[in-house]
Amino acid sequence: MERYDHKAIEQKWQKIWEESGAFRAEDESKKAKEYLLIEFPYPSGDGLHVGHIRSWTALDVVARKRRAQGKNVLYPIGWDAFGLPTENYALKTGKDPRLVTKENTDNFRRQIKSLGISFDWSREVNTTDPAYYKWTQWIFLQLYKKGLAYKAKTLINWCPTDKIGLANEEVINGVCERCGTPVEKREKEQWMLAITKYAQRLYDDLDTVDYIPAAKLGQRNWIGPSEGAQIKFQIANSKSQIEVFTTRPDTLFGATYLVLAPEHTLAQELAEKAENKNEIIRYIEQSRKKTEIERTTEGKEKTGVEIKGMKAINPASKEEIPIWVADYVLAGYGTGAIMAVPAHDERDLAFAKKFNLQVKEIELEDPKKITEKVGGKWVTTYKLRDWVFSRQRYWGEPIPMIICPTDGWVPVPESDLPVLLPKVEKYQPSEAGESPLANIAEFVNTTCPTCGGPAKRETDVMPNWAGSSWYYLRYCDPKNDTEFAAQDKLKYWLTPPASPKTSSRGGVDWYNGGMEHTTLHLLYSRFWHKVLFDLGLVPTSEPYLKRTSHGLILAEDGSKMSKSKGNVINPDALVEQVGADSLRLFEMFLGPFDQPVAWNSDSIAGVRRFLERVWILAEKVGEAPLSKETETLLAQTIDKVSRDIDALKMNTAVSSLMIFLNHLQKLESVSKEIFKQFLGLFAPFAPHIAHELAERVGFTREKWEHWPTVDESKLVSATVQVAVQVNGKVRSTIELSPEAGEGEALAAARADAVVTKWLAGADVKKAVYVKGKIVNFVITSLDV
RNA sequence: GCCGCGGUGGCGGAAUUGGUAGACGCACAGGACUCAAAAUCCUGCGAUGGCAACAUCAUGAGAGUUCGAUUCUCUCCCGCGGCACCA
Numbered sequence: 001m002e003r004y005d006h007k008a009i010e011q012k013w014q015k016i017w018e019e020s021g022a023f024r025a026e027d028e029s030k031k032a033k034e035y036l037l038i039e040f041p042y043p044s045g046d047g048l049h050v051g052h053i054r055s056w057t058a059l060d061v062v063a064r065k066r067r068a069q070g071k072n073v074l075y076p077i078g079w080d081a082f083g084l085p086t087e088n089y090a091l092k093t094g095k096d097p098r099l100v101t102k103e104n105t106d107n108f109r110r111q112i113k114s115l116g117i118s119f120d121w122s123r124e125v126n127t128t129d130p131a132y133y134k135w136t137q138w139i140f141l142q143l144y145k146k147g148l149a150y151k152a153k154t155l156i157n158w159c160p161t162d163k164i165g166l167a168n169e170e171v172i173n174g175v176c177e178r179c180g181t182p183v184e185k186r187e188k189e190q191w192m193l194a195i196t197k198y199a200q201r202l203y204d205d206l207d208t209v210d211y212i213p214a215a216k217l218g219q220r221n222w223i224g225p226s227e228g229a230q231i232k233f234q235i236a237n238s239k240s241q242i243e244v245f246t247t248r249p250d251t252l253f254g255a256t257y258l259v260l261a262p263e264h265t266l267a268q269e270l271a272e273k274a275e276n277k278n279e280i281i282r283y284i285e286q287s288r289k290k291t292e293i294e295r296t297t298e299g300k301e302k303t304g305v306e307i308k309g310m311k312a313i314n315p316a317s318k319e320e321i322p323i324w325v326a327d328y329v330l331a332g333y334g335t336g337a338i339m340a341v342p343a344h345d346e347r348d349l350a351f352a353k354k355f356n357l358q359v360k361e362i363e364l365e366d367p368k369k370i371t372e373k374v375g376g377k378w379v380t381t382y383k384l385r386d387w388v389f390s391r392q393r394y395w396g397e398p399i400p401m402i403i404c405p406t407d408g409w410v411p412v413p414e415s416d417l418p419v420l421l422p423k424v425e426k427y428q429p430s431e432a433g434e435s436p437l438a439n440i441a442e443f444v445n446t447t448c449p450t451c452g453g454p455a456k457r458e459t460d461v462m463p464n465w466a467g468s469s470w471y472y473l474r475y476c477d478p479k480n481d482t483e484f485a486a487q488d489k490l491k492y493w494l495t496p497p498a499s500p501k502t503s504s505r506g507g508v509d510w511y512n513g514g515m516e517h518t519t520l521h522l523l524y525s526r527f528w529h530k531v532l533f534d535l536g537l538v539p540t541s542e543p544y545l546k547r548t549s550h551g552l553i554l555a556e557d558g559s560k561m562s563k564s565k566g567n568v569i570n571p572d573a574l575v576e577q578v579g580a581d582s583l584r585l586f587e588m589f590l591g592p593f594d595q596p597v598a599w600n601s602d603s604i605a606g607v608r609r610f611l612e613r614v615w616i617l618a619e620k621v622g623e624a625p626l627s628k629e630t631e632t633l634l635a636q637t638i639d640k641v642s643r644d645i646d647a648l649k650m651n652t653a654v655s656s657l658m659i660f661l662n663h664l665q666k667l668e669s670v671s672k673e674i675f676k677q678f679l680g681l682f683a684p685f686a687p688h689i690a691h692e693l694a695e696r697v698g699f700t701r702e703k704w705e706h707w708p709t710v711d712e713s714k715l716v717s718a719t720v721q722v723a724v725q726v727n728g729k730v731r732s733t734i735e736l737s738p739e740a741g742e743g744e745a746l747a748a749a750r751a752d753a754v755v756t757k758w759l760a761g762a763d764v765k766k767a768v769y770v771k772g773k774i775v776n777f778v779i780t781s782l783d784v
Numbered sequence: 785g786c787c788g789c790g791g792u793g794g795c796g797g798a799a800u801u802g803g804u805a806g807a808c809g810c811a812c813a814g815g816a817c818u819c820a821a822a823a824u825c826c827u828g829c830g831a832u833g834g835c836a837a838c839a840u841c842a843u844g845a846g847a848g849u850u851c852g853a854u855u856c857u858c859u860c861c862c863g864c865g866g867c868a869c870c871a
Contacts, residue, residue, distance in 0.1 A: 218788080330870065
């Protein structure tokens, strides 16, 4: 047999798989379906990251195993291609983002194909494709029609030099990433999505899905419901009232001052009548200029200013208390105003101490009774805020709205979708900081769909989160140009076959992605899905049944891989040198899948050697007797590998394949049956070499491409080793039948020569036997 | 500061409900093969003492529960990730 030539073998099988459409999911199938999903990548100019390979290979192993188990598997791939890096590259070079995206996706596609990952390429989607974003826009219109999209003023990061709105990511230590100018806050009318209307359902329905605990907890903390009271404080000698939110109405008697957030509208209004008007206005302006990062780097030192000449009345004690403005109170949470109880709150205490405010010790009231007594409301508030959906940028989906002087905001008629993103000369925003689209008269000027008069298009585009909030739906029916996906196809791919017709439980069977996406992306996507569910457009109330996460791959020194640090591993070179199968196996063997690992090329040699030993083993395949030992080890290996794959414990799955190979290698010859079963287990990890060997040994596809089953009767070996402890320390081991009872075990243990020595002249106070595991004698030693 | 996840040989890591700590792999050392080298194969490989049998110690540190703790509880230290004045 010639030596193992990974290049020839991998190219050969990749061609066969491509030409035969081996991994195409069938929309109509008698087989049970299985929908496996990875987070579709952003096609960056850096090319494929070794971290992509880790996560996609793991689900590829699952996909190949499920197919071998007779499932109709959907394992799709696409591109989340709108976004900042491509746009910034266009800003710098003037190159059309469409072109850059094409180049990058071509490169990614080539790289992924060279790894033999069993994606269904016939369903490839791209968020920047008008045939795709037509439906992203269409979903936005449904949100608008349901009253879930609205315009509101918000503060954005603004670079006065570049005249551009910045993402948080582009603000480094309070200055613009590009030019170093201090970033300001600027008020801007933006499209908002009312995700908070779904807060409680997004919270409660986590009980119906199977996410890793950290992901559920992340979502719950982000939504952050808290129960409490809204209580109105009358301002003395005025008609105005300040409404506060508190989780501790029981401490109402101890409220010795009120605090307004600087952004609170009342702060401005009350300042007008205050004795220290200018001081207050200055404070409000200062805190507005501060970026969030500045606020946080200031540490815990509290700042604030009293509204002088004005008092509020504590509705419980009827005492007059001072009113302050301070930026430790956030406008976006609760009512933007708090009652401060220094005796019961650390932050209030710190503030009170700094400004010499009264600290009043009190007896606690019943929270609900006191709330009712002072005319307050019992409410649930959430940390979750509505989703800012506008970007004053170019490389995103145009928001399909038109503003008409007579009719106001009017949605673009569905028949006119998609609103195409026009080509532009310059990717710079307009002088006023609007999207570059605002510079294109042909785009902006249009007619009102309602009155037919002249009107203007919205020039904001959507954030990247838009296209990724529903892509898993498009995979079910990616070519459909009359609906985002046909109902029967959604039903087939999202509904568990066994579930009752009335059940809305279902979704993608298994979604794996990065820990960094378990809050925002998952939450946004769940929100859109629930809206579509309410409209009767998807069959399930949740998008994903199961969610797992992978750990990052770091550079050898434990830092993040990045182009600027020059520590990025290029998978192309490894595929060339050792082959895709070695690289796949190596990444699976690297360490626990859900934990971060540092890259260490040293041990690639080990998995490459493993593949070569499998290659050589094929020469020994023939007629061979089957020993009890081999039978048991086979059963144990099937059992272990099967369970490990389903739990994503890929490193130990590979290790048990190695143990089995080590055993087979010692045999004179290996029976065809054993080798076939070994290949079955091995194929999902190293598919190319497995198929090649199967062909060479003469297995037809029907004969070997199915998942081996465990013969339970073979799983247990005839004897087990049982450790014998004396006072908790292992002194000897004995061979026992796994069924041996306590009497038999203790007798055998006492008969052991070493144990006899340890027990000589001692009182056995207690003897413990755990079946098949351990014997422990507790003795009082006479030596002491 | 809060939340989450981790800390085990020279290195990556393994250890079903508490039950023989170090599987598997890397590196290293010795041997076989070879004129030689590479590759491959065999053997060894936590630390300390001992020729050895063996003994003692050892899973970040310290305590606790238990016949028995890497695993459970408490306190503390360190690393990584996320959030951050959330009332």
